Amino acid sequence: MLDMTPQSRVEAFLFREARLLDTGDFAAWLELYAPEGVYWMPSQPGQTDPLNVASIIYEDYPILSIRVQRLFEARALVLTPMPSTTHMLSNIEVEEGDDGIVRANCTFLCIQYQSSEQKTFAGRQSFELEPVGDSYRILLKRVDLVNAGGTLPLITIPF
Amino acid sequence: MDMQEIPTTDEIRDFVRPHQVHRRAYADPEVFKLEMERIFGRMWIYLAHESQVKEPGAFFRTRLAQYEVLVTRHTDGEIYVLHNRCPHRGARMCMVDKGKSQLLNCPYHAWSFRPDGTLSTVPHKQSYPESFDMADPINHMQRVKHVQTYRGFIFATLNEDPAPLLEQLGEMTDIIDNLNDRAPEGEVELSESSFTLEYKGNWKLHLENAADIFHPTFVHSSSVGAARRAPQNASKIDSDQTRVMLEANGFGVQQWEGIQLKGLANGHTYMSNFYSKGVMVDSDEDPVMAEYKQQLVAAYGKEKTIETLSVDRFNNIIYPNMVLNAQHQQMRITIPLSHDRTLVRVQCFRLKGAPDAMYHRAVRFLSTLASPASMIFSDDVEMLERVQVGLDRDDSPWVDFSRGLDIDQTDDTGAVSGVASEMPMRVQFKAWVEMMTREAA
Numbered sequence: 001m002l003d004m005t006p007q008s009r010v011e012a013f014l015f016r017e018a019r020l021l022d023t024g025d026f027a028a029w030l031e032l033y034a035p036e037g038v039y040w041m042p043s044q045p046g047q048t049d050p051l052n053v054a055s056i057i058y059e060d061y062p063i064l065s066i067r068v069q070r071l072f073e074a075r076a077l078v079l080t081p082m083p084s085t086t087h088m089l090s091n092i093e094v095e096e097g098d099d100g101i102v103r104a105n106c107t108f109l110c111i112q113y114q115s116s117e118q119k120t121f122a123g124r125q126s127f128e129l130e131p132v133g134d135s136y137r138i139l140l141k142r143v144d145l146v147n148a149g150g151t152l153p154l155i156t157i158p159f
Numbered sequence: 160m161d162m163q164e165i166p167t168t169d170e171i172r173d174f175v176r177p178h179q180v181h182r183r184a185y186a187d188p189e190v191f192k193l194e195m196e197r198i199f200g201r202m203w204i205y206l207a208h209e210s211q212v213k214e215p216g217a218f219f220r221t222r223l224a225q226y227e228v229l230v231t232r233h234t235d236g237e238i239y240v241l242h243n244r245c246p247h248r249g250a251r252m253c254m255v256d257k258g259k260s261q262l263l264n265c266p267y268h269a270w271s272f273r274p275d276g277t278l279s280t281v282p283h284k285q286s287y288p289e290s291f292d293m294a295d296p297i298n299h300m301q302r303v304k305h306v307q308t309y310r311g312f313i314f315a316t317l318n319e320d321p322a323p324l325l326e327q328l329g330e331m332t333d334i335i336d337n338l339n340d341r342a343p344e345g346e347v348e349l350s351e352s353s354f355t356l357e358y359k360g361n362w363k364l365h366l367e368n369a370a371d372i373f374h375p376t377f378v379h380s381s382s383v384g385a386a387r388r389a390p391q392n393a394s395k396i397d398s399d400q401t402r403v404m405l406e407a408n409g410f411g412v413q414q415w416e417g418i419q420l421k422g423l424a425n426g427h428t429y430m431s432n433f434y435s436k437g438v439m440v441d442s443d444e445d446p447v448m449a450e451y452k453q454q455l456v457a458a459y460g461k462e463k464t465i466e467t468l469s470v471d472r473f474n475n476i477i478y479p480n481m482v483l484n485a486q487h488q489q490m491r492i493t494i495p496l497s498h499d500r501t502l503v504r505v506q507c508f509r510l511k512g513a514p515d516a517m518y519h520r521a522v523r524f525l526s527t528l529a530s531p532a533s534m535i536f537s538d539d540v541e542m543l544e545r546v547q548v549g550l551d552r553d554d555s556p557w558v559d560f561s562r563g564l565d566i567d568q569t570d571d572t573g574a575v576s577g578v579a580s581e582m583p584m585r586v587q588f589k590a591w592v593e594m595m596t597r598e599a600a
Contacts, residue, residue: 036395041532043352051519054352054507056530062393063401069385070534076381078541151355151502154540155532 010094010104010129013136018087018108021157026068029158033061034130034137039158041143056145056155071157078156083114085157089125102129102136108143110159119153122146165189168596175588178561182550184591185361191498198479198594199224203307203314203324205481205492206230210311210348212238216261216274220253222494222502223315228303229253230313231274234261240303240315241276252300263300276300310339311346330574331427334475338485340467343454343512347488350522353506354529358540360547362479362495363587365503368539369474369482369491370428370583372418373562375408378542382534383409400520401527403437405534415579418473422567422575426478426590428583432471432486438520439487441468447516454512476583478590488521489528499547505529505536560584 004012013032020029033039041056050058059067070076092106105126112119123145129136143159145152166174166189174181174190183190204223211219212232219230220243227243245252245265252265262279264271271279276299281287292298306315307324312335314324325332339345358365368374376383386405394401410418410433419431434440441448455464475483482491488510494502505528507521529536550558563580575582 038396043354043526043530047352052515052522054350054354054522054525054530056526057532058396058526059401060394060396062389062395063397066382066385066389066402066405067534069388070381073381073384075384076538077378077545078537079381151357152531154356154537156537158532 006096006102007092007094009134010102010136011092013129014089014092014104014106014127017138018089021087021159022085024071024082026071030061030065030068032136032138033064033141034139035061037061037138037140039064039138039141039143041145041155041159042148045144045148047148056148056152057143057158067158078154081115083112083156085113086111087159100131101139102131103127104129108159112157114156121155121159123148123159125159166193171595172592175592176557177585178564179557179559180584180588181556182553182558183556184588185363185547185550186498188498191361191495193595194495195224197597198591199495201316201318201321201597202479202594203305203316203321203327204479205312205314205477206240207313208311208347208349209238209308209313211257212313214259217257217259218253218263218274219257220255223303224317226317227251228315229263229300230315231263231276233273233275235275237275238306238308238313239275240306240313241272242301242303244301245270246278246298246300270298272300276302310335327425328477329424329427331423331429331475331477334429334470334472334477334483334485337467337470337472338483338488338508340459340463341455341485341488341513342510343451343458345458346511347508348511349490350507350509350525352522352525353504354525354531356503356505356529356531356536356540357496358501358503358543359499360501360543361498361550362493362501363591364543364546365491365493365501366476366478366482366587367584368543370420370430370476370587371581372410372415372420372430372433372579373581374539374542376410378538379405379408379535381538385534397523398438398520400438400523403434403439404524404527407434407436407439408535418578420577420580420582422577422582422586424573424590426587426594427476428478428586429475430473430583432473434473434487447514447520450514451517454514458512476587478587479594487524488518489524491529499551503529560588 038060040058043054043056047053088109089106095103108125110121126142128140130139174184206221207219207230215232215234217232229241229243231239243253247270250267262271269282273279278293278298303315305321382405386402389402392399414433422428480493488508490506492504507525509518560581563577563582567575567577567582569575
């Protein structure tokens with residue numbers, strides 16, 4: 001294995017998350033999250049409050065696991081046929097905090113294809129990562145869509 | 160194409176049979192134009208809530224029939240509805256959904272208007288002719304003449320001589336009252352955040368779906384199944400609300416025959432509630448509900464509190480564009496764009512004076528039901544779009560709404576009760592024919 005700097009170790013972790021989503025390995029994707037980990041996609045630009053302001057997704061591991069289960073359900077109408085995706089990450093910045101938590105943020109682009117229709121989603125992702133051995137677990141992932149607050153298309157596979 | 164002809168009044172009557180509706184009601188752009196003229200252009204249409212235009216200068220942008228309008232609060236506190244168009248050269252003026260400004264400015268030649276639509280200033284006034292009259296309404300932003308508010312809900316109509324708003328709302332004022340009565344301070348505020356979803360389908364499909372107790376078992380089976388298999392009370396952030404909501408869509412015979420449906424004049428319908436678990440029900444073991452009930456009792460007394468909370472209704476559909484759920488403080492507004500494109504704006508209410516946690520639950524309800532990533536509404540939207548695809552083709556002219564036709568009960572007032580019935584859709588189409596064939600006043 002190559003020697004990895006903290007930067008490249010975080011990059012490898014984020015790329016792995018993107019690959020698991022692209023390959024439809026949602027069960028393995030879910031296991032990247034800590035038991036108290038939260039996935040948050042705000043509905044508004046710059047949103048700071050997930051309780052008094054609605055979110056597109058504000059879910060901890062147990063709710064996310066229902067979402068993942070649904071991705072495997074043959075009868076999910078909006079997932080028929082299953083969309084295919086390409087998740088791309090760029091501009092990755094990593095910061096190690098005094099509290100031992102690694103904070104990372106990056107831009108993303110996600111192409112989703114389903115029933116001869118292609119959709120593009122873009123924005124910024126930010127992470128709070130807890131180091132575990134050579135890797136990490138996600139404590140918080142925040143996804144800010146570039147078109148948050150606008151009229152959005154349906155979102156099926158997470159970014 | 161035979162579909163380009165404007166349908167006659169007799170043809171419109173023929174589109175609706177006791178148990179069937181012709182696909183042209185959904186698929187014909189000429190029918191849509193008539194709907195804009197005769198339904199959305201003549202009836203009272205809900206536009207906004209007073210809490211969205213609290214301060215003088217506050218405005219909210221929305222649609223009334225085929226027009227874009229601004230709901231504004233003037234400096235004297237009055238509410239106005241203005242066409243979003245500069246009278247000078249016709250430019251669309253306001254480009255944002257909401258905001259606050261003492262003057263509305265047209266960026267083209269800088270005419271500026273007060274929140275009541277009157278012209279405030281024009282640059283280089285000396286170059287306008289003597290006949291140019293700042294006070295002439297032709298130089299003002301055009302007002303919608305009839306605007307009325309019922310307990311915070313702002314309605315407007317393009318009808319020159321409308322029937323009274325309360326006559327059109329009929330008994331449905333009781334659910335607006337109930338929503339307000341659920342607030343310890345007697346008032347509600349609309350959430351700052353909302354979701355706006357666009358689907359490729361006719362506007363009536365959303366209202367039918369909101370009144371349809373048969374589809375959830377099938378359309379939502381993927382999230383029902385996932386929620387049933389998930390452990391209870393596992394989430395640390397939502398008191399199990401999301402899982403309970405997803406699971407509740409698994410209707411069986413008990414719900415089909417147990418949910419009471421009611422159909423009223425003017426196309427209004429409602430259904431009894433079907434949430435029976437967890438934080439979605441009124442339970443004394445729930446500390447948030449206990450605190451909330453104490454506040455209600457302090458404000459209104461015990462008897463009135465019991466009466467308010469006993470109104471156990473889910474979707475209340477105020478024809479032609481509102482779906483109101485007072486018990487869970489939710490509202491969906493249907494905004495038609497064309498015969499095959501519709502916006503649905505989804506919002507929730509804060510009960511003024513209630514515990515913050517009550518509002519957090521309403522916000523969670525909104526996200527779970529209707530976010531673009533919702534595990535519920537996304538499947539509804541998918542189904543509405545598939546229906547439109549089928550109706551746009553002329554394979555066969557009729558769709559069927561016959562279920563329950565022989566078992567519905569009609570009382571002396573004309574109200575219809577039913578269970579296991581497509582009666583709500585029949586009630587909606589009865590009103591649709593009345594409105595579409597009524598002679599203009």
